[in-house]
Structure formats: C-alpha cells, structure tokens
Amino acid sequence: MNRSNDTVFYDDKIVRAFLWATMIWGLIGMVVGLLIAAQLYYPALNFGIPILSFGRLRALHTNAVIFAFAGNAIFTAVYYSTQRLLRTRMFSDFMGWFHFWGWQLIILAAALTLPLGFSQSKEYAELEWPIDIAIAIVWVVFAVNFIMTMKIRRERHLYVALWFYLASIIAIAMLHIVNNISIPASWLVSYPVYAGAQDALVQWWYGHNAVGFFLTTPFLGLMYYFLPKAANRPVFSYRLSIIHFWSLVFIYIWAGPHHLYYSALPEWLQSVGMVFSIMLWAPSWGGMLNGLYTLRGAWHKVREEPILKFFVLGVTAYGMSTFEGPLLSIKAVNKLSHFTDWTVAHVHVGALGWVGFMTFGMIYYLIPKLWKTTLYSKTLANAHFGMATIGIILYAVSMWASGITQGLMWFATKADGTLLYPDFMETVIAIKPAFAIRAIGGVLYIAGLLVMFYNMFKSIHRAAIVEPEQLTIARLNEIPVESEVQSLVSEPISFKIFLKRLHTAIEGWPLVFTALSAAALMVGGMVQIIPMILTEVKVPRGVSVQPYTPLELAGRGIYLREGCYNCHSQQVRPIVEETARYGPISRAHEYMYDHPFQWGSKRTGPDLHRVGGKYPDLWHFRHMQDPRTTSPESIMPTYGWLLTSSLDFNSISAQMKAMQRVGVPYKTSDIHDSKEKMKAQAVEVAERLKEQGGIENVADKEIVALIAYLQRLGREASK
Amino acid sequence: MTPLDRDPETYAEVRDHSFDGIQEYDNQLPRWWVYKFVITIIFAAGYLYWFHFAQIGKNLQDSYDFEKTELAEKLRLSKPPEAPVSKEELKALAQDPQSIEKGKAVFATRCASCHGMEGEGVVGPNLTDKYWIHGGALTAIVKTIEEGVPAKGMVPWKSLLSRDEIHQVAVFVKSLEGKKVSNPKKPEGELSSEE
Numbered sequence: 001m002n003r004s005n006d007t008v009f010y011d012d013k014i015v016r017a018f019l020w021a022t023m024i025w026g027l028i029g030m031v032v033g034l035l036i037a038a039q040l041y042y043p044a045l046n047f048g049i050p051i052l053s054f055g056r057l058r059a060l061h062t063n064a065v066i067f068a069f070a071g072n073a074i075f076t077a078v079y080y081s082t083q084r085l086l087r088t089r090m091f092s093d094f095m096g097w098f099h100f101w102g103w104q105l106i107i108l109a110a111a112l113t114l115p116l117g118f119s120q121s122k123e124y125a126e127l128e129w130p131i132d133i134a135i136a137i138v139w140v141v142f143a144v145n146f147i148m149t150m151k152i153r154r155e156r157h158l159y160v161a162l163w164f165y166l167a168s169i170i171a172i173a174m175l176h177i178v179n180n181i182s183i184p185a186s187w188l189v190s191y192p193v194y195a196g197a198q199d200a201l202v203q204w205w206y207g208h209n210a211v212g213f214f215l216t217t218p219f220l221g222l223m224y225y226f227l228p229k230a231a232n233r234p235v236f237s238y239r240l241s242i243i244h245f246w247s248l249v250f251i252y253i254w255a256g257p258h259h260l261y262y263s264a265l266p267e268w269l270q271s272v273g274m275v276f277s278i279m280l281w282a283p284s285w286g287g288m289l290n291g292l293y294t295l296r297g298a299w300h301k302v303r304e305e306p307i308l309k310f311f312v313l314g315v316t317a318y319g320m321s322t323f324e325g326p327l328l329s330i331k332a333v334n335k336l337s338h339f340t341d342w343t344v345a346h347v348h349v350g351a352l353g354w355v356g357f358m359t360f361g362m363i364y365y366l367i368p369k370l371w372k373t374t375l376y377s378k379t380l381a382n383a384h385f386g387m388a389t390i391g392i393i394l395y396a397v398s399m400w401a402s403g404i405t406q407g408l409m410w411f412a413t414k415a416d417g418t419l420l421y422p423d424f425m426e427t428v429i430a431i432k433p434a435f436a437i438r439a440i441g442g443v444l445y446i447a448g449l450l451v452m453f454y455n456m457f458k459s460i461h462r463a464a465i466v467e468p469e470q471l472t473i474a475r476l477n478e479i480p481v482e483s484e485v486q487s488l489v490s491e492p493i494s495f496k497i498f499l500k501r502l503h504t505a506i507e508g509w510p511l512v513f514t515a516l517s518a519a520a521l522m523v524g525g526m527v528q529i530i531p532m533i534l535t536e537v538k539v540p541r542g543v544s545v546q547p548y549t550p551l552e553l554a555g556r557g558i559y560l561r562e563g564c565y566n567c568h569s570q571q572v573r574p575i576v577e578e579t580a581r582y583g584p585i586s587r588a589h590e591y592m593y594d595h596p597f598q599w600g601s602k603r604t605g606p607d608l609h610r611v612g613g614k615y616p617d618l619w620h621f622r623h624m625q626d627p628r629t630t631s632p633e634s635i636m637p638t639y640g641w642l643l644t645s646s647l648d649f650n651s652i653s654a655q656m657k658a659m660q661r662v663g664v665p666y667k668t669s670d671i672h673d674s675k676e677k678m679k680a681q682a683v684e685v686a687e688r689l690k691e692q693g694g695i696e697n698v699a700d701k702e703i704v705a706l707i708a709y710l711q712r713l714g715r716e717a718s719k
Numbered sequence: 720m721t722p723l724d725r726d727p728e729t730y731a732e733v734r735d736h737s738f739d740g741i742q743e744y745d746n747q748l749p750r751w752w753v754y755k756f757v758i759t760i761i762f763a764a765g766y767l768y769w770f771h772f773a774q775i776g777k778n779l780q781d782s783y784d785f786e787k788t789e790l791a792e793k794l795r796l797s798k799p800p801e802a803p804v805s806k807e808e809l810k811a812l813a814q815d816p817q818s819i820e821k822g823k824a825v826f827a828t829r830c831a832s833c834h835g836m837e838g839e840g841v842v843g844p845n846l847t848d849k850y851w852i853h854g855g856a857l858t859a860i861v862k863t864i865e866e867g868v869p870a871k872g873m874v875p876w877k878s879l880l881s882r883d884e885i886h887q888v889a890v891f892v893k894s895l896e897g898k899k900v901s902n903p904k905k906p907e908g909e910l911s912s913e914e
Contacts, residue, residue, distance in 0.1 A: 084739040159738035225741070234726075234733055234742035243748065247756075267778055268771055275763035282756035289749060296728060326759075416797045417790045422879040574783035576790055580878070585783070616872035618842040619833065630832040630842075693842060 004475055006154070009468040011089050014096045015080045016370050019363060021104060022072040023456070026359075027449055028111075029064030032057055034442040039637070040604065041435040043627075046637035051115035053637045055563030059126040060114040065351060066124060066214060068107045073359040074218040075099070075142075078165050080366065081225040082149060085159045087473045091148035095141050102138035106131060117561035118188040122203045122596050124210050125179050129190045132180040139176065143169045150510040154476045157507040160241040164221030166510075167249045167517045171213035174521065178529075179206035185658035186651060189557070193662050194533075196591030197264050200599055201532050205256035205525055212252040215350060216318075219358050220248075220287045223315065226362050228294055230307045236293035242503050244286025249517055251280050253524035258329040261338065262573035263599060264588035269528055270331070276524070277329030284322035291315040306381035310361030313389060317353025321346060336411070339569055339603040341431065342403030345396050352392045352445060360384070360452065367459050372466055376458035380451050387448035394441030402434035411577045419580055424606040425633050432635070481509050539589040545716055547593045547664045548709070550652045550678035551685075555709025557655065558642065558702055559598070567636070569600035570609040570713065583610030583714065590716040593664045605636060612713040617685060618692035620707045642703040647682065649675050649700075681708060804886060809857040813890040822891030825884050829876070830892075838895040840904030843873060847898045848906040855896070855911030860889040 039045045039054045046053045079096065083089060090096050109131050113119075119126040127135070146169060150158070158166075179202055182190040194202050228235050235241070257265060257273025292315055295302065302308040324346050328337050337343060364381055368374050375381065409427040412420035421427055484505040488498060506513050539545060548556060559565075572582045579585060586609050591597055615623075619630055624642050627634040656664075656671045670677075679699075685708055686699035698704055724733055731746040770776040777785065812818045827836065833843035844852060853863045864885050867875035876885060 081739075087739075155738065157736065157738075159741065160743075225739075228741045229739075234744050236744055237731070237746035237748065238734055238743040239745055240748055240752075241743070262779060271767060271770055275766050279756075279759045279763050281759055282752060285752065285755075289752060293746075417794045418878050574779050576783065576786045579783075613869070614872065614874065616842055619872060622832075622842065632828065632832070 005472050006475055008087070008089060008154075008471045008473050010083045010471070011079070011093060011096065012370050012466070012468065014090075014093075014100060015076055015366070017100050018072050018076040018079060019366060019370065021100075022069060022076055022359060022363070023449075023453065025064060025068030025072060025107060027446070027453070029061060029069050030442070030446050030449065032064060033061040034439060034446060036061055037435065037439045037442050040635055041432060041439060043635045043637055048638045048640050050117065050562075050641050053562065053639075055566050055637070056115050056117055056119075056561075058566045059119055059123075059563055060111065062124055063110050063114065063126060064107070066210065067110070070215055070219075070351075070355050070359070071103065073355070073362070074168070074214070074222070075103070076366070077218070077222040077225065077362060078146070080370075081161055081222075082146065082165065085155065085162055085225065086149060086153035087155050088149060088152050091145050091152055095145035099138055099142045099145065102134065102141070106134050106138065109134070113188065117563075119560060119563060120180070120182065120190065120192070120596060121560040121563065121565055121598065122179070122192070122199075123207050123565075123601060125176075125203065125206060128188045129180070129182055129184050130187065132176070136173070136177060139169075139173055143173060147510070147514065154473050156476060157504065158510060158513060159224070160235070160238075160245065161221040161224040163241075163245050163507075163513070163517070164217045164224065166514060167245075167521065168213045168218040168221070170514065170518050171209060171217070171249070171253070171521050174518075174525070175206045175209050175213065178525070179203060183658045183661045185655040189651075189655065189658075191595040191658050191662050194595070194597075195663065196537065196594045196597050197266075197588045198532050199595065199597040200260055200263065200591075201257065201265060201269065202529060203597070204259040205253070205529060208256040208259060209253055211347070211350070212255075215355050216252075216284075217248070219318075219355055222358055222362060223287070223291050223311070226358075226365055227291055227311050227315075230305070230311065230361070230365050231295055231298045231301060233294050233296075233298045236290050236296070239500065240286055240290050242500075244283050244290070246520060247283035248280070248286070250520040250523065251276050251283055253521055254528065255280055255329065257528070258334065259601060260599070261331050261334045262575060263571055264586055264591065266532070269532070272528065274329055274331055278326045281323065281326040284325070285319060288315050288319035288322070291318075306378060306385055307361050307364045309382070309385050310357045310364065313385075314354050314357030314361060317349050317357065317392070321350040321354060324349070335573075335575060336407040337403060339601070340403035340407045341399040341434070342407065343602070345399030345403060348399065349392070349396050352388070352395060356388070356445075360388070363452070363456070367456055370466070371460050371463040373459055373463035376455050376462070380455045384448040384451045384455070387444045387451065391441045391443070391445030391448065394444065395438050396441075398434040398437035398441065402431040402438075405434075406431050410581070411575075413577060419577060422581065424581075425631055428604075428635060429633055481505065484508060537589050537592045539592070540587075543589065543716070545589055545592055547659070547666060548712065549681055550656065550670075550674040551681040551705050551708045552712045553655060553659070553709075554647065554652055554678060555705035555707070558706045559709055560596075562639065564608075565598050565600045567600075567602060567604035569603050569607045571599040572607060572609050578607075582607045586714075587716075590714070593659075595659065595662050595664070605634075608710070608713055610714040612711050612715045616692055617688045617707050617711065618695070620710055621689055621693070621695060621698075621703060624703060624706065642706060643698065643701055645702045647700055647702050647705055649678055652678055801882070804858070804861060804882075806856075806858055809861065809886060809890065812886055813857065813893060815890075818887050819891050819894050821884075822887035822889070825880065825888050826891055829880070830888065833873070835900075835902075835904075837900045838892065838898070839900040839902055844907045845904040846892050847895045847900050847903060849896060849910055849912070850906035850908045851911045852908035854913070855893075856913035857889055857893055859913075860892055861885060864889060 035045065036054050036057050050056065079090065110127055113128060113131065114126060118128045120128060146165065182192045184190040192199050224235065254276035255273055257269045258277045261270050295308070295312065302312055328334055328342070328346060364375060406427045409421045409430060414420050488501050488505065506516065572578055572584065572586045574585045623630045624639040626638050627636040652674045653671050656666050656674055660666045660671065682704045683699045685704040689695040689698060725731065726744045726746060729746055731744045734743045734745060770778070833841055834846055835841045838846035840846065853859060853868065865875065865877045867873045869875065880888070
C-alpha cells in the first residue's frame with residue numbers, strides 16, 4: 001500500500017477560547033435570568049430604569065443563554081471533536097479566529113442594543129438588522145471552515161456527530177436568513193417583510209427550529225462524541241443513529257405551528273404542525289436511547305464519575321422534554337398550557353438540564369485534556385452536580401405548578417358558566433409563591449456554576465504551559481467513491497444491507513451528505529411558508545382595515561422597544577372562557593398591517609388585543625406611571641420614563657416609508673404630512689388627559705403615542 | 720478503547736471501524752421504539768384525514784360556536800331571570816353597617832383605582848359630592864355598576880362581582896354622599912336628592 005504520513009497539530013487554542021467564552025457568557029446570561037425571575041416577584045427590582053426593565057432584559061437573557069452560552073458550547077464541541085473525528089487540523093486558523101471574535105462581538109452588540117430597546121420584537125430574533133447581517137457573515141465563515149475541513153479530512157467516513165453538526169449549520173443559516181428579511185427604517189429600526197399571521201408562521205418556524213437546530217441537534221452531536229469517549233463504551237446502535245438522524249431533521253422543521261394553535265393561522269397549518277410534533281417523539285427519543293444504552297455495562301462508572309453523571313442527567317432531561325414537547329403539542333393540552341409557565345418549565349428542563357448539563361459534562365471532560373492537567377476536585381464537581389440538579393427540580397416543579405394552576409384558573413367557571421376568576425390579577429397572586437421558588441432554584445444552579453469556575457481555575461492553575469500535540473497521521477487512502485457504489489450492486493444483498501451500505505457510501509461523500517440534509521431540511525418550511533405567502537389575507541365584506549396613524553405607529557414602536565410582547569399577548573383564541581374574559585375572537589385581517597406581528601407567547605399580564613377603548617386615556621397614563629395605583633397587586637414594572645421622554649416626531653416619515661415598502665398602503669401624501677398629523681393627534685390625546693385628570697404638558701411625550709396605540713388595539717373587531 | 724467484537728448482551732456486531740477510538744455496535748432498533756414511531760405516523764395520517772380531508776371532526780370555529788350555544792343553554796336552565804332589586808331592599812341594606820363595611824372592602828380593591836380611596840374621584844368622577852352623572856338613586860347606582868359606562872372606560876361589573884357584592888358596593892357608595900374629603904375632584908353631572 002502506498003500511504004504516506006503527515007505530521008498534524010490539532011488546534012486546541014481555539015477550543016480553549018470557546019470554552020472560556022461559554023463559561024463567562026453562561027454566567028452572565030444566567031444572572032440576567034435570575035434578575036428577571038426575581039423581578040416577577042418584586043417588581044421594585046425593575047428600579048424604574050429603562051435598561052433594567054423586564055421587557056428589555058428578558059430578550060437579553062434568552063439571547064445570551066441561547067446564542068452566547070449554548071452557541072459557544074457548540075463551537076467548543078465542534079472545534080474539538082471535528083479535528084479528531086476527521087484527523088486533521090481545522091481548514092483555516094484565520095477563519096476560526098474570525099468566527100471566534102466575530103461571534104463575541106455580536107454578543108457584545110446584543111448586550112448593548114437589547115437593554116437600550118433596539119429590538120425587532122420577534123422572540124430569539126430580537127437583534128436588529130446590522131447585527132443580523134454580521135451573524136450571517138460569521139455563520140457562513142464557520143460553515144465554509146467546517147465544510148473545507150471535511151474536504152481535507154484523513155478519515156474516509158463521517159461519524160454521526162458530524163452529521164448532526166452539519167445539519168445544524170445548514171438549518172441555522174436557512175432559518176436565520178429567512179426569518180430576518182426586513183426593510184430598515186434607520187440604522188437600528190426595521191420591519192419584517194411579512195405581516196400578521198404570515199409573520200407569525202415564519203417567526204415560529206424559526207423559533208421552534210432555533211430550539212431544534214441550535215439547542216438539540218448540535219448537542220446530540222456533542223453527545224455522540226463525548227459520551228462514548230467518557231464512558232469508554234461503543235455507541236449502542238449505528239442503524240438507530242441513521243434512522244433517528246434523518247427522521248429528526250426531516251420532521252423537526254414542520255412542527256413550528258404548534259406555537260400558534262387557536263390563532264388566526266389557517267387551521268390546516270395548525271394541524272400539520274401538531275401531527276408532525278407528535279411524530280417527532282420517536283426520532284427525538286432515538287438520540288436518548290443511543291445515549292443511555294451506550295452506558296449499558298458502564299453504570300458503575302456513572303456512580304464514580306461526575307462527567308458521566310452530568311451526561312446521564314442531561315440525556316434524561318432531553319428525554320423528558322422531548323416527551324413533554326409532543327404532549328404540549330396536542331391541541332387540547334396546549335389550550336391549557338399555552339401562555340402559561342408550563343411552557344417556561346418545558347424550555348428550562350431542556351435548557352438547564354439538557355443543554356446545561358451536556359455542556360458541563362463536556363467541560364469537565366475537556367479541562368484535563370486541553371490543559372494537560374487533572375481536575376482539581378471531583379468532590380466539587382459532584383457538589384456542582386448536586387446543586388444544579390436540585391436547582392432544576394425547584395425550577396421545573398414550581399413552574400409546572402404555576403402554569404397548570406394559572407391555566408385552570410383562567411378557564412374555571414361557575415355553575416352558570418360565568419368566569420370564576422374574572423379578575424386576571426387573582427390568577428397572578430395565586431402563582432406568586434412559585435416565582436419565589438423558581439428564583440431559589442436559579443440561585444442554586446448559578447451557585448453550582450460558580451463552584452465549577454473555582455474548580456476550573458484551580459485545575460488550570462496547576463497546569464504547565466500547554467504545548468500543541470504533534471501527531472503522525474496517515475493520509476486518506478484514495479478509494480474512489482465509485483468503488484463503494486460498485487459494492488452496492490456487485491453482489492446480491494438484502495435490501496437492509498443495501499441501504500446500510502448506501503448510507504455508508506454517502507458518509508464518505510460530504511457534499512452529497514450536505515445536499516441531502518439540506519433537502520430534508522427545506523421541504524417542511526417550503527410546504528408551509530410558500531402557500532401562506534402566496535395567499536392574500538381575506539378581509540370580510542364591508543370591513544376596511546386602516547393602517548396605523550402616524551402617532552399610533554410611533555406608539556407601536558414604543559410597545560416594541562419596551563418588549564411588551566414578553567408579557568402580553570394580542571390574540572384572543574376561539575375558546576368560550578377566553579372570549580368571555582377578553583372579547584371577540586381575533587381574526588387574521590386585523591393583523592394585516594402588523595409588521596412585526598405581536599401575538600406574544602406568554603400571558604404574565606392579560607391579553608391586550610381588545611384593550612382599545614376599555615379604559616379612559618387617564619387610566620393608561622396612571623397605569624404606566626405606576627401600575628399599582630390602578631391595579632394594586634400588579635407585578636408590572638413602572639414606566640415613568642414614558643411620561644418624561646420626548647416623543648420623536650422626526651423619524652416617523654422614514655418609518656412610514658419603510659412600512660410602505662413592506663406593503664402597508666400609506667399614500668405618499670400621508671407620509672408627506674405625517675409629522676403634522678402626528679402632532680395633531682398627540683394634542684388630542686393630551687387634551688383628553690387634561691380634561692380627565694388635569695395632566696399638563698404631555699403632548700410631546702412618548703406616553704401619548706403609546707396611549708394612542710393601545711386605544712386603537714382591536715378596534716377592527718367592532719367594525 | 721478495548722476492541723469488543725460483539726455486544727456482550729445482544730451479540731450485535733461492532734462496526735469494523737472506529738472514529739477517534741469510538742466504536743459503534745450495530746444493534747437492532749428497539750422494537751417498542753419502532754412501534755411507537757409507526758403508531759404516531761398512523762395517528763398523524765388519521766388525524767389529518769378526520770379533520771381536514773373528510774372533515775368529520777369539527778373545526779375550531781364550529782366547536783367554538785357549539786360550546787357557546789351549549790353554554791347559553793346552560794345559563795338559561797341554571798337560573799331563571801332574577802327580578803331587579805327593589806328600592807326597599809336596597810334601603811334596608813343601607814341601614815346595615817355590616818353590608819356597608821363589606822361594600823367598602825370591595826370598593827377598596829375594585830373601585831378605588833379610578834374613584835380614589837375615599838371616593839374623591841381620580842380617573843372616574845367624584846362620588847362624595849351630591850352630583851351624579853347617571854343618577855344618584857340606589858337603584859340607579861346599582862345599574863351603573865352592573866352595566867358600567869364602557870364609552871367612558873367604566874367596565875360592566877356584572878360578570879366580575881356577585882349580585883350581593885354589587886348591592887353592598889352601591890350602599891357604600893351612597894354612604895359617601897356628602898362626605899368631606901381632602902382632595903375632591905370637581906363635581907360632574909346633576910344635583911340629585913333621590914334616595
């Protein structure tokens with residue numbers, strides 16, 4: 001055989017960099033999470049300061065833990081394991097460092113812009129367009145680096161971990177780009193090209209699959225590498241890997257509409273979302289089985305080894321949340337759980353249990369490897385495990401209790417059919433103790449992380465200077481793919497063996513593998529989104545939906561900036577108890593000029609779609625000034641700055657122009673005198689405030705715009 | 720990693736290749752897992768057929784309408800229409816300090832945010848003067864509370880408060896008439912001496 005050898009140095013420096021970033025951003029993201037959890041119990045912790053208010057910080061929390069903590073953890077895993085699985089250094093050091101610094105700068109930009117209120121107001125896609133473009137560029141560089149590394153590999157076939165990395169990279173690129181197509185009105189304000197129900201569909205196709213391809217598949221890849229390594233056991237089943245990989249990437253992408261049941265989204269889409277969510281149960285569990293069954297014969301090691309403890313609990317949490325997911329996707333269950341803390345419990349079992357514990361297990365595995373040292377203390381690692389586990393239990397149980405309690409209270413009726421708890425506030429008071437317990441769970445989880453930091457410092461402190469490891473690796477033996485294809489037909493074989501050999505052949509053909517997974521990923525989105533974009537919104541006879549006036553549009557901008565959608569929905573579902581509480585069912589045409597849609601996903605406060613005209617302007621004024629004057633037990637932050645900040649009359653024409661470009665029928669003349677019209681309506685609101693409560697000098701303050709928007713909400717229903 | 724040719728439990732073969740030392744068995748798919756997958760696929764097909772292709776199952780709007788009719792029927796059967804409360808009943812209640820006290824408690828949580836803790840008027844009108852916008856008689860006050868004044872932002876309380884609570888609040892409000900308060904809102908409506 002004619003095989004020559006190469007000298008190879010794996011690049012572990014970049015893995016260490018990503019590992020540090022994971023730890024640091026993880027801590028920051030979780031501390032912000034703890035703060036907003038505490039705010040729900042003590043609204044005073046919003047401090048009346050814009051950058052610290054719940055509506056803005058919640059976006060920072062979700063973005064930080066998803067893209068900064070989980071993101072850097074994924075990159076740590078990918079850069080470490082890909083080099084070893086392909087027996088080569090990454091293709092380009094420059095691309096690697098561009099990826100690293102680019103990503104950290106993006107996170108920094110997010111940490112600045114989100115608290116300042118620059119937000120697209122679509123969950124997990126809040127970052128404004130210049131940052132979105134930066135994300136796309138960095139992601140493409142990462143993808144190219146990854147794909148080129150496959151090209152220079154010294155291992156003929158791709159191991160299952162790499163399949164999952166590859167699918168994740170393709171899926172995230174597709175989701176991110178499609179969901180963020182928008183028209184800028186200025187450097188930090190933009191509107192999505194999609195409106196209303198359309199925007200909702202695209203957003204939740206993105207939102208659901210961001211969970212799928214950012215928090216699930218990359219971590220399955222991580223599991224497939226680090227779990228068998230740590231347990232020193234062969235993976236349970238190769239064929240299970242094949243079946244569950246392909247079924248997972250194909251089915252996952254269809255399930256987005258399960259976030260939009262009972263909404264104005266066409267019902268066939270809701271049903272398709274539901275049945276695919278249910279079919280997702282087995283493919284998801286395939287990964288759990290391959291993880292847990294790999295440990296057969298190694299359970300005694302789990303008792304002694306904290307790394308394996310983290311992996312076992314992580315995989316178990318994955319199994320729990322991927323059972324709970326399909327359960328919550330049943331329409332009848334979702335009717336109760338939607339908008340409640342049950343959803344919050346569900347995502348946190350996944351985030352804290354699966355993503356967190358797989359990451360911690362990986363880091364404990366990597367510390368000795370990357371720094372050529374031993375772990376300072378197994379006892380401390382075990383303590384971390386214990387604290388974090390109790391933290392998760394407190395978090396999940398309190399939020400399950402809270403979600404189910406509140407859901408049942410919303411639907412409770414008296415014998416005569418009227419609501420038992422017509423006052424929303426009663427349902428909030430009932431769950432407040434759960435908020436406190438959740439925060440305690442968070443404290444424990446973060447304390448565990450601090451223990452890990454200490455353990456890591458101590459371990460590294462003892463390490464000598466790390467020299468790159470020199471390896472001698474044989475070049476890839478050139479077997480043409482054709483010969484593998486040949487082996488499929490040269491001898492009579494059973495269909496099963498044929499399929500397996502075919503798959504093995506494809507594993508040696510990265511471009512084909514990439515193309516096939518891209519195809520599997522695209523079908524679902526195309527079948528759902530394209531018909532939705534091609535059909536026009538049906539407006540009932542005799543109804544004419546008017547676009548927002550300049551002042552209402554400015555008020556909507558404030559609503560988006562403050563992140564009101566984090567706690568308030570704008571979507572009355574066709575459920576009798578719900579129409580009794582809020583008013584007429586929300587219809588698709590009412591949202592036809594909503595760029596972005598604001599249906600929300602959580603009701604920490606009541607639905608607002610029918611709030612227009614329910615209270616006098618003065619009520620809203622006082623409520624924003626201090627919610628507890630109008631609703632004594634309210635947990636809403638105070639919004640005092642809206643009463644003093646000057647309203648921006650100058651950018652309205654640019655905003656209306658951008659709206660016109662995404663399809664809102666503003667006339668050029670409307671835009672021309674938008675500033676005057678806006679001022680005139682502001683004076684009207686200010687005069688009403690003066691008449692109702694002697695409020696003076698507010699015609700040029702932000703509050704009048706917000707009131708104008710709130711009073712406009714849902715008025716289409718009465719027409 | 721020690722080379723294991725076969726899974727010690729199932730005797731499944733190990734693949735003839737390892738990746739960075741990771742080996743893979745080629746175990747059979749767990750049967751229960753396969754059955755579960757097949758059942759969910761059959762369910763999916765059945766569900767879509769039932770609700771969308773054959774349209775046997777009710778769609779969301781139809782089931783909403785159905786529930787709504789059912790509810791209306793339930794409401795009709797459960798309670799015969801109550802006679803409106805009489806002037807005499809209310810007058811008797813107005814003499815009962817306990818009822819007024821109960822009304823005061825309800826007022827504090829439900830009404831004070833708009834009418835002020837002492838009824839002096841904030842967003843809503845002053846209730847301590849002798850001027851009434853919608854009538855100052857006890858029966859008129861009850862009606863205003865029940866129906867609300869949606870045009871001006873007062874919600875109808877009929878579905879939010881019980882019949883007794885509404886009567887208690889009404890007699891409490893009436894008891895405020897003529898009370899001296901520190902920061903009264905200017906009077907609105909007409910002078911009324913009705914009871």
